[in-house]
Amino acid sequence: MACMEEQRAPGHRWPYGPPWRSAPGGAEPGRSGLPWRSTLLLTLFVLVGSRFSAHGQPHRVPLDGSAHALLLLACVPLLWRYRHPVAVPFVTATAALVYLAAGYPYGPVYLAVAVGCLSAVVAGHRRAAWASVGLLWAGHALVALWLYRWLPPAGDKGADLTQEIVIATWVLAVLAVAELARVRREQWARERADRAQAARRRADEERLRIARELHDVLAHSISVINVQAGMGLALLDSDPEQARTALTTIKAASKEALGEVRQVLDTLRAPGAAPRAPAPGLDRLPELVEQAAAAGLTVAVDGEPPRLPPGTDLAAFRIVQEALTNVVRHSGSRHARVHFADGDGMLRLRIDDDGPATGAEAGGSGNGLAGMRERAVALGGTIEAGPRSDGGFRVLAVLPLHTREDE
Structure with missing residues (x-):
């Protein structure tokens, strides 16, 4: 009987949501372990991208062992982003803030924060995501507008308010994308429940x-x-x-x-x-x-x-x-x-x-x-x-x- 077996809707590519989204239980669908592959690729991208971006910022502090340790600290916790969606964005944001306060070059370290924020929002922890990103932005604004006098690199100049507004706009864009992902995920869950019902x-x-x-x-x-x-x-x-x-x-x-x-x-x-x-x-x-x-x-x-x-x-x-x-x-x-x-x-x-x-x-x-x-x-x-x-x-x-x- 056709009614005894649920049929896949024609043209619907993923009837139960995309394969990369997190499952309701907190683990990735189809995997019992940690998201090693995506985290490894992201970590490599951040490390290599940071070295390339450093060449265009000679006035910043050169990358050293401490810089690489902070980059790893910002990326490695993403392995647990599905199991601990509240703690991970705060850890990545704190590591990124310390990295920037130490005067190291701007680069793709922000991507690790964005991924942690996205995972938290999709998992339903919106306050944690907004708070972690707000912490990063407020700390960066404090460093760029005031604390730069006492922090490396020597002779660094302060940022103007326009630059901080641009950064705030990018932060809001990241949060907006995360919210859209959350809404879409909830829609997939409702569709799946409706089909089952x-x-x-x-x-x-x-x-x-x-x-x-x-x-x-x-x-x-x-x-x-x-x-x-x-x-x-x-x-x-x-x-x-x-x-x-x-x-x-x-x-x-x-x-x-x-x-x-x-x-x-x-x-x-x-x-x-x-x-x-x-x-x-x-x-x-x-x-x-x-x-x-x-x-x-x-x-x-x-x-x-x-x-x-x-x-x-x-x-x-x-x-x-x-x-x-x-x-x-x-x-x-x-x-x-x-x-x-x-x-x-x-x-x-x-x-x-x-x-x-x-x-x-x-x-x-x-x-x-x-x-x-x-x-x-x-x-x-x-x-x-x-x-x-x-x-x-x-x-x-x-x-x-x-x-x-x-x-």
Whole structure:
């Protein structure tokens, strides 16, 4: 069944989000360890990029062992950015701030801070990300506007306010990108939850449909078999020929029930496959009348059912079948009437018996009327079932002649 298996939407490249985003549990999807590869590439880029950028800044302090140690301190903690998204951005921002305060060349060390900030925001720790980046910017502004007099390199000049505004703009851009990534991640999570919920709903609907089909098939056939078995036992000695007729009816009813149950179960064994036999419809109404007659119930049919779409045809057939089964089980009447009328795009189906109710326990599950009501509601129709004022019982179903599937 197509509903038992969630299908990937066409054109949707990543139905569960991109493979590089972090999983809800804090670890990267598909990995049980740390993000070694991305951290190693980032560290190499920062180290090599810092050496290249140093050539264009001869007035800054040359890179030495301490500088490389601070660059590693800014990059290596990113290994734990998924497990500790709050602490990592503060560590990288502090290492970058100390690196800049020591007078070392400006360079891609900011990239490590940006990655730590992005991971924190995506993981939902927005305050930690904003605070760590704000710490870096405030510390840099303090150094560039005031503390540069006492910090290396010697003879360094202070920055103007315009430069700090530009830096603040870049900080806000990094935070904006992180926020966009967070929003997109939450959207992927919602889409994934919606797809899972839709798959569960389709599975529940399919299970309900199969349970309804099995109930209708088995309830009707077993009721006929029960009546005929009782008749056969009563007539076994006095009228063997009539008992033989009852046994023949039992054989035919059980064979038909097995065939319909097998058809329902085939859909479970071969998901999505077309059924081997067409679903029953009102064209099989004469068979229902004959089976009811074999159970001692005379059925009169008034009117002709119009041509119905498959879903409505099946629902109408099952409603008539269940209503006649209830007459056999629970009514003392041996006569029932089935009336068809259509107009205003609706089929009105009425099944009456004159009663009275026997009050005997027939071994039913009590789900017959609920199943009829579910079939009618699923098609956009209604159903009423209850005792009549004269002591009989009536089932009145109103079903649409055209459904959405037919448009």
